[in-house]
Amino acid sequence: MEKSAVFKGKLLPYLLLVPQLVITLVFFYWPASQAVWQSFLREDAFGLNSEFIGLENYQALLAQPEYYKAMATTVVFSSLVAALSLSIALLFATQADKNLKAAPTFKVMMIWPYAVAPAVAGVLWLFIFHPSLGTMARPLRMMGFNWNPMLNGNHAMALVVMAAVWKQIAYNFLFFLAGLQAIPRSVLEAGAIDGAGPYRRFWTITFPLLSPTTFFLLVVNVVYVFFDTFGIIDAVTGGGPAGATTTMVYKVYADGRLGGDLGGSAAQSVILMVIVIVLTAIQFRYVERKVQY
Amino acid sequence: MVEHRRWNDILAYAILTFGVFIVVFPVYVALIASTHDAATVVNGNMPMLPGSHTLENYYRAIFVGGSRASREPVGHMLMNSFVMAMGIALGKIVISILSAYAVVYFRFPFRQTAFWIIFVTLMLPVEVRIYPTYKVIADLKMLDTYAGLILPLIASATGTLLFRQFFMTIPDELLEASRIDGAGPFRFFKDTLLPLSVTTMAALFVIQFIYGWNQYLWPLLITTQESMQTIVTGIKKMLTTTDELAEWQLAMATAILAMVPPVAVVVFMQRRFVRGLVETEK
Incomplete structure (x- = not known):
């Protein structure tokens, strides 16, 4: 798409672009290239000397069992959060799509958690499920369940998943509802005339027609879990216990800050960049052309 | 809808009410906790109805800060968060409307290059390049x-893409008409483009304000003085003392x-929020 009517100016367009280009170059390209460069260096603890060591940082990283553990944690965490938040949001969206009088009220009530900061969401859930003072911890213990996310890795994972899902439902709900409302009623009526009940209509008509939305949301959710959940993890578990909730992004942070291993941290950043670029490319390639119609 | 069955509606209401309950519950508990005194909150059997310490807790959170460790009062953090969120939202709108104007309404060497330089930033959130930044x-x-706090987070392409998309929908006749009236690039921008872009700007503002307000990792890294902390990072610091000492009622008031x-x-x-959310994702 191009405009046919344009202005001629020679200098003006560059002046208009300067603010954004300067900020992008200084705060985006410069640090990103630094990350790539640093991943080939070894720095001493004070950052005074650095030597070029080629791919050693990557080799060291890929020899670390902790790195594979962080990868596995990331996969488990993202699949749980994406699967749960997508299916729960779809359930609520299909209900809100029915002609209910109170549908607009329900809509507002469902979407506001989008505005809650991930770290704040984490603190809220930590408070409810805190082993010693949480409102839900006592009932769990009375049922004979030894709930302790501070010591048990699976419990900690369950807690961060709950907080992450809780926050993401709003977003998915909104997009599913928009997707549902875009489905022509006539198609559903045709299905009904052919004798398909609501359940069958959903799985044979609505769900396939919703697949572009679902696919788009799947990619967005994976990106969300990768990056935006940092606040939840830091606030709730700090990556623990024993690394049970250390995702790849959290490890970049922890290794660089707490471990002081900047080269290794940079190598992890580069790997993450590649993953994000692939995800974004998939999103653009397939979402643009719509999965099924 | 196709058919209208009573049980179907009742089911929908039941499911949605349950959904709203899940969504509201954590916030309700936090709200209740912020109205009780420390002892009631910590004993693990907090009542589910409001207590009588509301004013005291919020007053202390906002103006005094915690008593058991030196902490910054929240009032100041709110101010920092506000400045950061406004800076990011307004900064992004200004730089991206200007660059979109250049890319759409001018022809010049390296136009495509400039667009791609900006476009690529979509792919890398600040989290992957934290230490170099x-x-x-x-x-x-x-x-x-x-x-x-502000500048590194406004280096992103969402705004430029959004304005570019919007400018493409503006009919060329508008530009030709204002040219005939003798308007140059400045007049056209100020008198025609800006007024037309108000709704797009509002949508972008809403999304970016929320984005800026909710930042966590970045302010955590680059603020070392308590006086520069934002409220979202401040809550976590209230809880980093041992559990028995953390003043949960103040932390919950702060969360609220x-x-x-x-x-x-x-x-x-x-409406602006929904529009902004849907359009910035395209």
Whole structure:
């Protein structure tokens, strides 16, 4: 798409672009290239000397069992959060799509958690499920369940998943509802005339027609879990216990800050960049052309 | 709908009410906790109805800070969060409307290059390049400054793409008409383009305000002085003492205060919010 009517100016367009280009170059390209460069260096603890060591940082990283553990944690965490938040949001969206009088009220009530900061969401859930003072911890213990996310890795994972899902439902709900409302009623009526009940209509008509939305949301959710959940993890578990909730992004942070291993941290950043670029490319390639119609 | 069955509606109401319950429950508990005194909250059997310490807790959170460790009162953090969120939202709108104007309404060498330089930033959130960015900010002596909090986060392509998309829908006849009236690029921008872009700007503002307000990792890294902390990072620091000492009633009051501004934006500007969310994702 191009405009046919344009202005001629020679200098003006560059002046208009300067603010954004300067900020992008200084705060985006410069640090990103630094990350790539640093991943080939070894720095001493004070950052005074650095030597070029080629791919050693990557080799060291890929020899670390902790790195594979962080990868596995990331996969488990993202699949749980994406699967749960997508299916729960779809359930609520299909209900809100029915002609209910109170549908607009329900809509507002469902979407506001989008505005809650991930770290704040984490603190809220930590408070409810805190082993010693949480409102839900006592009932769990009375049922004979030894709930302790501070010591048990699976419990900690369950807690961060709950907080992450809780926050993401709003977003998915909104997009599913928009997707549902875009489905022509006539198609559903045709299905009904052919004798398909609501359940069958959903799985044979609505769900396939919703697949572009679902696919788009799947990619967005994976990106969300990768990056935006940092606040939840830091606030709730700090990556623990024993690394049970250390995702790849959290490890970049922890290794660089707490471990002081900047080269290794940079190598992890580069790997993450590649993953994000692939995800974004998939999103653009397939979402643009719509999965099924 | 196709058919209208009573049980179907009842089922829908039941499921949605359950959904709203899940969504509201954690916030309700936090709200209740912020109205009790420390002892009631910590004993693990907090009542589910409001207590009588509401004013005291919020007063202490906002103006005094915690008593068991030296802490910054939340009032100041709210101010920092507000400046950061406004800076990011307004900064992004200004730089991206200008660059979109250049890319859409001018022809010049390296136009496509400039567009791609901006476009690629979509792919890399700040989380993957935190330490190098930190180093740039440190070299520029921008640690513990508002500029350091704001600038790295406005380097992104969403706004430019959004305005570009919108400008493409504006009919060429408008430009030709104002040219005939003798308007140059400045007049056209000010008198025609800006007024038409108001709704797009509002949508972008809402999304970016929430984005800026809710930042966590970045302010955590580059603010070392308590006086520069934002409220979202401040809550975590209230809880880093041992569990018995953490003043949960104040932390919960702070959590509520941290939620109110962005949630209010979503609830009261719902249409703009939905529009901004849908359009920035395209």
